[in-house]
Amino acid sequence: MAIEQRVTRGGGKSTVATVTEVYHFLRLLFAKTGTQFCPDCDLPVEKQSPAAIVKQIETAAKKGALKVLSPVVKARKGFHTDVARWAERQAFDTLYVDGALIPIAQFRRLERFKEHSIAVVVGVIDAKRIAKARNLAQRALEIGRGTAHLLDSKNRLTVMSTEMSCPNCGRAFEELDPRLFSFNSPHGACEECGGFGEIWDQEFQTAAEETSDSVLENELRAERESEWIDATEAHECPSCHGSRLNAVARHVRVRGQTIDQFTNLSASEAARKIDKLKFHGTQQTIAADLIPEIRQRLRFMQNVGLGYLALGRSAKTLSGGESQRIRLAAQLGSNLRGVLYVLDEPTIGLHSRDNLRLLDTLAALREKGNSLVIVEHDEETMRRADYIVDLGPRAGSHGGEVVATGTLRDLERSKNSETGRCLKTPLSHPTRKSRRSLGTVENWIQVHGARANNLKDVDVRFPVGRLSVITGISGSGKSTLMHDVLLPAVIEQLEKRKRSGNGDLFKLVSGTEEIEAIYEVDQSPIGKTSRSTPGTYIKVFDEIRNLYAQLPV
Numbered sequence: 001m002a003i004e005q006r007v008t009r010g011g012g013k014s015t016v017a018t019v020t021e022v023y024h025f026l027r028l029l030f031a032k033t034g035t036q037f038c039p040d041c042d043l044p045v046e047k048q049s050p051a052a053i054v055k056q057i058e059t060a061a062k063k064g065a066l067k068v069l070s071p072v073v074k075a076r077k078g079f080h081t082d083v084a085r086w087a088e089r090q091a092f093d094t095l096y097v098d099g100a101l102i103p104i105a106q107f108r109r110l111e112r113f114k115e116h117s118i119a120v121v122v123g124v125i126d127a128k129r130i131a132k133a134r135n136l137a138q139r140a141l142e143i144g145r146g147t148a149h150l151l152d153s154k155n156r157l158t159v160m161s162t163e164m165s166c167p168n169c170g171r172a173f174e175e176l177d178p179r180l181f182s183f184n185s186p187h188g189a190c191e192e193c194g195g196f197g198e199i200w201d202q203e204f205q206t207a208a209e210e211t212s213d214s215v216l217e218n219e220l221r222a223e224r225e226s227e228w229i230d231a232t233e234a235h236e237c238p239s240c241h242g243s244r245l246n247a248v249a250r251h252v253r254v255r256g257q258t259i260d261q262f263t264n265l266s267a268s269e270a271a272r273k274i275d276k277l278k279f280h281g282t283q284q285t286i287a288a289d290l291i292p293e294i295r296q297r298l299r300f301m302q303n304v305g306l307g308y309l310a311l312g313r314s315a316k317t318l319s320g321g322e323s324q325r326i327r328l329a330a331q332l333g334s335n336l337r338g339v340l341y342v343l344d345e346p347t348i349g350l351h352s353r354d355n356l357r358l359l360d361t362l363a364a365l366r367e368k369g370n371s372l373v374i375v376e377h378d379e380e381t382m383r384r385a386d387y388i389v390d391l392g393p394r395a396g397s398h399g400g401e402v403v404a405t406g407t408l409r410d411l412e413r414s415k416n417s418e419t420g421r422c423l424k425t426p427l428s429h430p431t432r433k434s435r436r437s438l439g440t441v442e443n444w445i446q447v448h449g450a451r452a453n454n455l456k457d458v459d460v461r462f463p464v465g466r467l468s469v470i471t472g473i474s475g476s477g478k479s480t481l482m483h484d485v486l487l488p489a490v491i492e493q494l495e496k497r498k499r500s501g502n503g504d505l506f507k508l509v510s511g512t513e514e515i516e517a518i519y520e521v522d523q524s525p526i527g528k529t530s531r532s533t534p535g536t537y538i539k540v541f542d543e544i545r546n547l548y549a550q551l552p553v
């Protein structure tokens with residue numbers, strides 16, 4: 001199984017939670033222990049068995065006299081004289097109209113263009129007549145089509161229902177199903193963004209739905225679209241606010257928490273949250289099967305140094321190293337044995353602390369009965385390897401030979417292995433023994449009040465004309481400081497533009513007077529077209545073309 005650093009590109013709906021399967025178990029947890037709330041009224045929608053309703057009436061009646069009502073009109077405009085006539089024919093004597101009890105004989109037609117709610121009083125019950133509860137409940141639920149109300153002497157209304165419907169507006173809901181929480185399913189996906197959580201352009205999104213019979217046309221269209229997605233700034237879906245789910249799914253709560261609130265948490269925060277959840281009764285039995293699965297996968301994420309990643313984060317925004325480690329975390333949950341895992345530089349971009357945890361994780365995979373082959377420059381990884389293959393001796397056409405194989409000790413003893421020599425007697429830096437003092441630095445680039453992303457009002461400075469390193473554990477804000485603060489700030493100063501627009505990210509950057517230009521050397525692919533070569537990119541090919549153009553034919 002090759003665990004690559006491939007970054008999922010364009011249009012994919014995968015998130016950190018789906019890749020690690022945390023989401024699979026979260027969906028089950030929410031479907032089985034969640035409570036539906038009405039998106040319009042924010043009231044719990046809970047259906048009860050008829051027996052439970054009888055019991056509720058009995059319990060309430062012991063405390064005082066109650067009226068049992070059946071709702072017949074829910075927030076509907078009209079005179080509603082027909083309702084009063086019907087109730088009279090049924091031999092009822094009282095209606096409950098817009099919050100007030102009215103004897104049917106005194107009923108006058110209502111205001112036509114106002115919304116009215118009407119219930120009919122089916123019967124009265126108190127401690128002495130408790131035996132009536134069963135018949136009353138049955139009758140009231142029949143007339144109210146599964147819903148009945150209790151009205152006490154203080155005019156307090158309690159709603160009871162055998163259906164999944166909102167006690168206030170009567171909106172009906174489906175039984176909870178894991179598909180409701182899937183943004184890959186029409187049951188769960190936000191209607192506005194189709195489950196992507198972001199919107200590109202109305203034109204583009206409708207165009208995506210058209211399909212043609214021609215395979216070539218479809219392929220060309222798909223390619224145009226993916227270029228489009230790459231080139232265009234997507235913005236958060238205004239309907240689901242990036243949660244990818246529809247309103248019904250976003251209004252199911254487990255212990256007061258919605259599934260999108262949960263996926264907004266980082267893996268570490270989610271692990272703490274899940275430990276605090278308490279369940280009772282049958283829910284406890286269900287949760288006992290699901291919680292350990294979720295907890296274990298969150299721990300795997302922490303083990304590979306990804307505890308800081310938000311569960312709902314789109315997989316396509318992860319760096320190559322993060323993508324690879326998250327796939328590794330997913331593998332840890334599989335409990336496979338007899339697998340050969342092939343990894344290319346899994347420690348890339350990791351802080352030493354997370355490096356050790358990752359190596360422990362790889363060792364754990366080995367202990368389960370698997371084999372691992374890892375391409376790696378990292379010294380710690382080599383020191384922990386059972387067996388090392390050193391290729392060389394040089395690069396390109398001067399390489400391609402096995403220089404040394406064996407344990408670390410074997411490699412160190414080998415005369416030909418450059419790697420072994422470095423491991424045995426590491427080069428000490430600086431090679432000329434001492435470093436230049438910073439006391440002689442005249443200019444510093446100063447950053448004040450950097451607040452981009454997780455940066456907390458940071459003041460920091462960099463010496464001009466020296467080599468500086470920003471370090472820290474994964475997710476601590478290194479890239480943010482460089483990419484979202486230093487780079488745009490210096491560009492802005494170079495362009496002598498007013499410091500507008502980025503005011504939220506930092507307060508002030510100074511000391512860039514000595515800087516002539518700024519270049520970002522990143523790891524993104526070069527060139528838009530596949531015709532770019534190293535020769536054209538560094539422009540050596542221009543010179544070669546000129547030379548050939550000057551030659552005689």
Ligand SMILES: [Zn+2]
Nearest residue numbers: 038041166169
């Ligand atoms: Zn409602």
Ligand SMILES: [Zn+2]
Nearest residue numbers: 190193237240
């Ligand atoms: Zn949406």
